[in-house]
Amino acid sequence: MPFALPQRWPFCWWVAVVIDHFSRRAMGVTVFNKQPTAVQVRTFLGRLYAKAKPKYIICDKGPQFWCDGFKAWCKRKHIRPRFGAIGKYGSIAVIERFIRTLKDEGTRRIVVPLRRRDMRTELTCHLDWYNEHRPHDYLDGRTPNEVYHDRPAANQAPRIEPRSNWPCRAPCAAPAADIDGAPGQKVSLVVRFHAGRKHLPVIQLRRVA
Numbered sequence: 001m002p003f004a005l006p007q008r009w010p011f012c013w014w015v016a017v018v019i020d021h022f023s024r025r026a027m028g029v030t031v032f033n034k035q036p037t038a039v040q041v042r043t044f045l046g047r048l049y050a051k052a053k054p055k056y057i058i059c060d061k062g063p064q065f066w067c068d069g070f071k072a073w074c075k076r077k078h079i080r081p082r083f084g085a086i087g088k089y090g091s092i093a094v095i096e097r098f099i100r101t102l103k104d105e106g107t108r109r110i111v112v113p114l115r116r117r118d119m120r121t122e123l124t125c126h127l128d129w130y131n132e133h134r135p136h137d138y139l140d141g142r143t144p145n146e147v148y149h150d151r152p153a154a155n156q157a158p159r160i161e162p163r164s165n166w167p168c169r170a171p172c173a174a175p176a177a178d179i180d181g182a183p184g185q186k187v188s189l190v191v192r193f194h195a196g197r198k199h200l201p202v203i204q205l206r207r208v209a
Contacts, residue, residue, distance in 0.1 A: 007034075007035070008033060008034040008035070009033035009034065009114075010114055013031050013032070013033065013112070013116075013119055014031070014032040014033070014034060014035055014036055015029060015030075015031055015032075015099075015102075015123065016029065016030050016031075016032070016036065016041060016044055017029045017095070017098065017099070017102070017123075017127075018045070018048055019094055019095050019098050020054075020144075020148060021058065021094055022147070022148075023139070023144050023145075023147035023148035024094070024098070024136055024138060024139060024144045024147070025131050025144035025145060025147070025148040026098065026127040026130055026131055026144070027048060027052075028044075028047075028048040028127075029120070029123045029124065029127055030044050030120065031116055031119050031120050031123065033116060036064060037064065038063065038064045038065075038067050038069050038070055039069070040064075041064040041065070041070070042069070042070060042073050045057075045073075046073075049077065049079075053077065053078075053079065054079060055079065055080060056079065056080050056081070056082055057074065057079055057080075057081050057082065058082045058083075058084070058092055058094075058095070059081065059082075059083060059084070059092065059095075060083065060084045060092055061083050061084070065081070065083065066083065101130070102123075102126060102130075105126070105199065106122070106123070106126040106199070107122075107123075109199035110122060110197075110199065122197075125194065125195045125197055125200065126197075126200065128194065128195070129194040129195075129197075129200040129202075130144065131143065131144045131145045131148075132145050132194075133194060133200075133202045135155065140153075140155075140174075140175060141153070141155040141175065142154075142155065153175070155175055155177070156175050156177055157177060157180075158177060158178045158179065158180030159172065159177045159178070159179060159180060160179075160180060160181075160185050160187055160205055160207060161179045161180075161181075161182075161183040161184070161185060162183075162184065162185055162186065162187055163183055163184065164183050164184030165183070165184075166179075166183045168182075168183065185207055185208075186207070186208040187205045187206060187207060187208060188205070188206050188207075188208050189203065189204075189205060190203070190204045190205070190206055191203050191204075192204075
């Protein structure tokens, strides 16, 4: 103060997001125009867990979680809460890393909407792209949806080899994949954009006939 802006609409949005720890899949997101209450957070989680209930919830010790109401809610749902250390970076590292990605690759590349519905649309587009199209280092280049839905990994499928003198039995960079067809194939690079958003690219290699 006096030059700071209040942390509420229209100067900021409060975003709640849930990540599956195993697959790194973003399970759901919602937006608030000011810091949400414990009841609002439990309502969001209740809708999200109506179909798939976790064994654990890992969160920080914010007032929405570090309270009797949230602990009682977890007990009723047979969910065990785990809390990160106050003020210690990395204690909830998975969600912290996702939020950084959401900012760097999402909200900092758009004109942030002032309407709540439009903001939810932008965040949902980013989550859909992140889950389906963005390879993840922790998952060895697989996408969260491939792991969560137990789908074959695209980066392990037979590959296109453009080098004509490349030995068919020679290994490629990890993960190793066999050559589909003969070496020396011509390819074209196709770039499209998820939901028309230029900051959400979907990149593919296709054979040239």
